Amino acid sequence: xRGLHVGAxxxxxxxxxxTPPAAPGECRVRVVQAGVxxxxxxxxRGYMGFEGVPGHEFVGRAVDxxxxxxxxxxxxxxxxxxxxxxxxxxxxxxxxxxxxGILGRSGAxxxxxxxxxxxxxxxxxxxxxxxxxxxEPLAAARHILDQVDVRPGMRALVVxxxxxxxxxxxxxxxxxxxxxxxxxHPDRVDRLGLPMAWLDAPAPKSFDLVVEASGxxxxxxxxxxxxxxxxxxxxxxxxxxxxxxxxxxxxVDEITLVGSRCGPFAPALAWLAEGRIPVENLVDxxxxxxxxxxxxxxxxxxxxxxxxxxxxxx
Amino acid sequence: xRGLHVGAxxxxxxxxxxTPPAAPGECRVRVVQAGVxxxxxxxxRGYMGFEGVPGHEFVGRAVDxxxxxxxxxxxxxxxxxxxxxxxxxxxxxxxxxxxxGILGRSGAxxxxxxxxxxxxxxxxxxxxxxxxxxxEPLAAARHILDQVDVRPGMRALVVxxxxxxxxxxxxxxxxxxxxxxxxxHPDRVDRLGLPMAWLDAPAPKSFDLVVEASGxxxxxxxxxxxxxxxxxxxxxxxxxxxxxxxxxxxxVDEITLVGSRCGPFAPALAWLAEGRIPVENLVDxxxxxxxxxxxxxxxxxxxxxxxxxxxxxx
Numbered sequence: 001x002r003g004l005h006v007g008a009x010x011x012x013x014x015x016x017x018x019t020p021p022a023a024p025g026e027c028r029v030r031v032v033q034a035g036v037x038x039x040x041x042x043x044x045r046g047y048m049g050f051e052g053v054p055g056h057e058f059v060g061r062a063v064d065x066x067x068x069x070x071x072x073x074x075x076x077x078x079x080x081x082x083x084x085x086x087x088x089x090x091x092x093x094x095x096x097x098x099x100x101g102i103l104g105r106s107g108a109x110x111x112x113x114x115x116x117x118x119x120x121x122x123x124x125x126x127x128x129x130x131x132x133x134x135x136e137p138l139a140a141a142r143h144i145l146d147q148v149d150v151r152p153g154m155r156a157l158v159v160x161x162x163x164x165x166x167x168x169x170x171x172x173x174x175x176x177x178x179x180x181x182x183x184x185h186p187d188r189v190d191r192l193g194l195p196m197a198w199l200d201a202p203a204p205k206s207f208d209l210v211v212e213a214s215g216x217x218x219x220x221x222x223x224x225x226x227x228x229x230x231x232x233x234x235x236x237x238x239x240x241x242x243x244x245x246x247x248x249x250x251x252v253d254e255i256t257l258v259g260s261r262c263g264p265f266a267p268a269l270a271w272l273a274e275g276r277i278p279v280e281n282l283v284d285x286x287x288x289x290x291x292x293x294x295x296x297x298x299x300x301x302x303x304x305x306x307x308x309x310x311x312x313x314x
Numbered sequence: 315x316r317g318l319h320v321g322a323x324x325x326x327x328x329x330x331x332x333t334p335p336a337a338p339g340e341c342r343v344r345v346v347q348a349g350v351x352x353x354x355x356x357x358x359r360g361y362m363g364f365e366g367v368p369g370h371e372f373v374g375r376a377v378d379x380x381x382x383x384x385x386x387x388x389x390x391x392x393x394x395x396x397x398x399x400x401x402x403x404x405x406x407x408x409x410x411x412x413x414x415g416i417l418g419r420s421g422a423x424x425x426x427x428x429x430x431x432x433x434x435x436x437x438x439x440x441x442x443x444x445x446x447x448x449x450e451p452l453a454a455a456r457h458i459l460d461q462v463d464v465r466p467g468m469r470a471l472v473v474x475x476x477x478x479x480x481x482x483x484x485x486x487x488x489x490x491x492x493x494x495x496x497x498x499h500p501d502r503v504d505r506l507g508l509p510m511a512w513l514d515a516p517a518p519k520s521f522d523l524v525v526e527a528s529g530x531x532x533x534x535x536x537x538x539x540x541x542x543x544x545x546x547x548x549x550x551x552x553x554x555x556x557x558x559x560x561x562x563x564x565x566v567d568e569i570t571l572v573g574s575r576c577g578p579f580a581p582a583l584a585w586l587a588e589g590r591i592p593v594e595n596l597v598d599x600x601x602x603x604x605x606x607x608x609x610x611x612x613x614x615x616x617x618x619x620x621x622x623x624x625x626x627x628x
Contacts, residue, residue: 243558
């Protein structure tokens with residue numbers, strides 16, 4: 001099949017890739033569109049020693065199984081189903097899991113992918129292909145609401161105005177929080193048409209909830225310093241290296257730091273079906289699959305929000 | 315009055331110290347005994363730019379106010395009572411607060427101290443002077459139970475077997491957790507006579523709850539690596555410098571990191587009154603006030619648990 005292959009820091013468009021094999025309980029999916037995420041760019045740089053087809057944000061059409069012929073999205077963590085994590089509803093944290101396009105499972109930047117049937121959800125008709133590619137990052141952003149008791153009027157700050165940061169801010173805003181941003185691009189805050197404010201210099205210790213979504217270790221200190229005593233800091237992004245951090249304010253001000261990764265797809269898909277967040281506004285460029293290397297390059301350029309790959313028919 | 319004075323890295327026993335003035339709503343307390351804490355040693359090294367009388371673990375006798383003549387202990391944070399933190403029950407985090415022997419308030423290593431009347435609690439007759447000096451650190455340790463839902467059978471690991479670590483382990487054990495220790499002194503685990511286990515090498519990702527109580531940045535990584543996915547890490551001690559930390563596992567495994575400082579005195583005092591924890595077993599040495607410099611020196615020596623200062627009558 002056709003697809004992008006990443007290995008040893010090189011991105012190649014190839015037409016000779018093996019179609020991934022489907023195990024019992026798994027479905028084949030023809031990819032329609034895929035979104036480029038910061039994690040994909042990190043994988044190219046060697047994060048997690050990745051080699052293979054990257055890509056985990058997608059909309060496609062199920063080839064077989066109960067959803068055959070329907071448009072689908074799919075949760076990216078494929079759990080073993082039998083270990084202690086799986087038996088205690090921690091399947092997303094199964095230590096034997098594979099992760100689409102990230103860990104031990106061929107990804108979405110190719111004509112076909114395979115996921116457990118139970119990971120797939122049908123996409124409602126009113127949700128465009130472009131919007132559907134945002135289900136995965138929106139689910140990750142909205143997951144903050146599963147972890148933190150976000151209440152109307154709560155003062156929230158999102159540090160980082162990239163793709164994920166904007167979706168985090170939107171999720172908090174939809175939950176009723178009073179959302180502020182600190183980052184590098186004041187103009188982006190209006191891109192989603194939601195009432196969110198820009199701050200050049202957030203006042204220290206003044207936010208009930210701060211979300212660090214920049215992926216840059218040097219902004220962690222600003223994020224931590226902005227939380228009020230007994231407040232909450234959500235860490236939404238990993239960094240690729242250890243950085244000198246002073247956690248003293250966390251102890252003295254008794255702040256809770258919440259690590260946050262992926263979230264459930266269903267509520268995010270419902271938001272998209274209800275048109276609550278115009279995620280298409282974040283799309284800056286579209287590339288056909290064969291120009292995938294250029295797509296990743298563009299996604300990594302400063303100022304770019306979302307880049308989509310048109311896989312089917314490209 | 316007589317007392318210990320710290321400034322510019324020097325500890326001096328002096329007989330010419332000013333008795334601290336009492337404001338309206340404050341009580342004078344004659345100190346009977348005081349305990350030396352790691353924070354006191356850090357203050358001597360220059361932590362927080364401290365100058366004055368240190369000491370915040372004490373038992374004394376109220377000189378005036380409604381508890382006049384009675385043995386008392388006292389919460390160490392003196393809040394302003396009027397700011398937004400105070401009005402929203404976050405008085406311990408009042409930004410205008412003073413802290414006994416730590417921040418803007420003369421401490422317990424002297425004949426007399428002053429605290430707001432509302433900070434003082436009478437000590438039940440059955441609690442010895444030595445045990446009463448442990449109320450403050452025990453309250454800080456037991457505070458984990460206010461912050462984390464500790465359930466019977468929960469697998470807990472305490473990293474750090476110093477004074478505070480042992481009290482944290484004891485608090486978790488009394489709440490029904492299955493408590494393990496990692497540290498440098500296997501023999502200490504039995505010191506409190508509670509069923510707690512020693513581990514040379516804790517298995518990674520295998521504890522529901524981990525408490526970092528060593529104060530050493532280099533053990534943070536061990537503590538974080540020991541938490542299971544979706545588990546909790548309590549950070550109980552500050553370090554005196556920033557250290558390179560990799561928070562990636564916190565995000566990937568969605569761990570919650572809880573900063574924890576002081577706790578309420580009443581439940582800790584109740585535990586002491588009920589004889590639940592034989593804290594006196596942790597006392598390694600007692601010094602009269604005039605030998606305070608030697609007491610601090612001894613407290614900082616490897617292998618020492620608690621050092622008490624006999625203030626009254628010494």
